[in-house]
Amino acid sequence: MYEFDWSSIPGALPYLAHGAIITLEITFTAIIVGIVWGTLLAVARISSIKILARLAALYVNLFRSIPLVMVILWFFLIVPQAIQSLFGGAIQDIRLTSALVAFSLFQAAYYSEIIRAGIQSVPKGQAEAAYAVGMRYRQVMLLVVLPQAFRNMVPLLLTQSIILFQDTALVYVIGLGDFFGTAQRVGERDGRIVELLLFAGAVYFVICSASSYVVKRLQERTA
Amino acid sequence: MHYHWNWSVFLSRVPSGETTYLAWLLVGLQWTVALSLVSWITALVIGTPLGVLRTVPNRWLSGFAAAYVAIFRNIPLLVQLFIWYFVVPELVPRHLGDWFKQTNPLFQEFIASWLCLGLFTAARVTEQVRAGINSLGRGQQGAGLAMGLSLPQVYRYVLLPMAFRIILPPLTSEFLNTIKNSAVATTVGLVELSRQAQQLVDYTAQPYEAFISVTLLYLALNGLVMFFMHVLERRTRVPGYMVSR
Numbered sequence: 001m002y003e004f005d006w007s008s009i010p011g012a013l014p015y016l017a018h019g020a021i022i023t024l025e026i027t028f029t030a031i032i033v034g035i036v037w038g039t040l041l042a043v044a045r046i047s048s049i050k051i052l053a054r055l056a057a058l059y060v061n062l063f064r065s066i067p068l069v070m071v072i073l074w075f076f077l078i079v080p081q082a083i084q085s086l087f088g089g090a091i092q093d094i095r096l097t098s099a100l101v102a103f104s105l106f107q108a109a110y111y112s113e114i115i116r117a118g119i120q121s122v123p124k125g126q127a128e129a130a131y132a133v134g135m136r137y138r139q140v141m142l143l144v145v146l147p148q149a150f151r152n153m154v155p156l157l158l159t160q161s162i163i164l165f166q167d168t169a170l171v172y173v174i175g176l177g178d179f180f181g182t183a184q185r186v187g188e189r190d191g192r193i194v195e196l197l198l199f200a201g202a203v204y205f206v207i208c209s210a211s212s213y214v215v216k217r218l219q220e221r222t223a
Numbered sequence: 224m225h226y227h228w229n230w231s232v233f234l235s236r237v238p239s240g241e242t243t244y245l246a247w248l249l250v251g252l253q254w255t256v257a258l259s260l261v262s263w264i265t266a267l268v269i270g271t272p273l274g275v276l277r278t279v280p281n282r283w284l285s286g287f288a289a290a291y292v293a294i295f296r297n298i299p300l301l302v303q304l305f306i307w308y309f310v311v312p313e314l315v316p317r318h319l320g321d322w323f324k325q326t327n328p329l330f331q332e333f334i335a336s337w338l339c340l341g342l343f344t345a346a347r348v349t350e351q352v353r354a355g356i357n358s359l360g361r362g363q364q365g366a367g368l369a370m371g372l373s374l375p376q377v378y379r380y381v382l383l384p385m386a387f388r389i390i391l392p393p394l395t396s397e398f399l400n401t402i403k404n405s406a407v408a409t410t411v412g413l414v415e416l417s418r419q420a421q422q423l424v425d426y427t428a429q430p431y432e433a434f435i436s437v438t439l440l441y442l443a444l445n446g447l448v449m450f451f452m453h454v455l456e457r458r459t460r461v462p463g464y465m466v467s468r
Binding site for chain 1: 225226293294296297298299300301302303305306309310313314317399402403404405406407409410417420421424430431434437438441442445
């Protein structure tokens with residue numbers, strides 16, 4: 001039988017905490033940028049300007065068709081080098097920046113689909129009534145449609161954000177030391193990969209289960 | 224931009240001289256397709272009975288299925304893969320673990336990725352099957368029981384045939400997710416598509432061609448699956464049940 005030895009975890013907690021901060025940094029940046037950019041994409045996609053709607057649809061479908069691993073690699077191996085050869089300048093450690101950009105742009109595509117459904121779930125009469133009292137498009141969207149839409153879609157946006165939180169572990173492919181990457185490295189260093197991986201899995205499990213539970217309660221209350 | 228585009232790079236030989244870079248890409252495509260397919264079949268085979276269990280009256284059985292879903296949905300896919308690849312071989316009886324570690328590395332990578340992706344996707348299939356059965360309404364089950372069918376027969380002849388036709392669209396997106404998720408296998412070294420993209424960047428001086436080709440291959444796979452599933456959807460659509468798109 002395998003003999004467990006958990007003794008390398010307490011000493012590694014400061015490193016793991018540092019990794020957890022990177023995980024949270026990516027998660028929350030991607031949530032904020034993703035929802036803002038995703039809202040713009042959703043509005044563009046249902047706008048009456050054909051070319052804008054087409055471009056937004058293309059963006060969303062493209063990002064939703066390729067694996068996140070590929071997106072992360074694109075923004076680490078390809079895009080920075082292209083930007084560098086266009087504008088010059090030296091490339092330093094871009095792993096965190098790459099991850100932040102990749103996750104934000106990728107999540108925006110997924111959020112935008114949720115937001116689009118949310119906007120379309122607001123009855124047409126609401127927008128028509130707002131136009132009737134003399135509001136402009138911007139006002140109709142910002143003051144009438146979007147606030148109601150967001151109320152409906154909060155549970156879905158949160159569920160998507162929990163998935164995003166789990167997906168951040170994939171920054172492993174560019175060697176960024178997030179929570180999972182740090183746990184894995186500590187495990188390799190101490191020859192305790194079994195314990196560290198199980199520990200990391202347990203931490204993710206507790207956080208995600210608790211968040212899912214909260215989202216479920218929220219859903220029951222708003223529904 | 225001073226980049227020198229060279230699409231003929233795919234026809235040049237790899238350093239060992241045996242094949243071309245194009246062949247590398249095709250090998251990657253093969254592994255991506257193989258891994259996605261076996262994982263998808265595994266997910267259906269395990270997810271369907273679990274989805275049924277989620278809806279049965281017995282609290283222990285539905286609780287078991289719910290626990291399965293909770294575990295596989297709340298741990299990141301990458302962590303699950305590493306647990307299958309690094310942890311499980313240590314925890315199983317020693318002779319089994321030693322045997323596994325002495326097999327061909329490609330075999331190890333594939334088996335771990337397959338178990339990981341299959342069981343992970345099974346949890347998602349479980350939820351879809353449950354949603355499909357629940358969408359049918361109590362009347363169907365009641366009618367089946369009233370006709371004298373046993374509960375297993377009601378599932379076999381009444382509920383599941385209807386449920387599967389209804390959940391075909393969400394199952395299609397789960398299959399697409401499986402293909403996309405298969406890229407995670409690159410982290411344990413399986414030579415699937417996204418790994419080949421990285422290899423080509425390392426070996427050739429043509430990173431753009433490599434990444435554009437691999438991305439296009441993923442898009443093509445996506446399109447192919449969508450096409451076939453649409454055909455299947457049209458064939459199996461329940462008349463009057465779904466508004467045609």
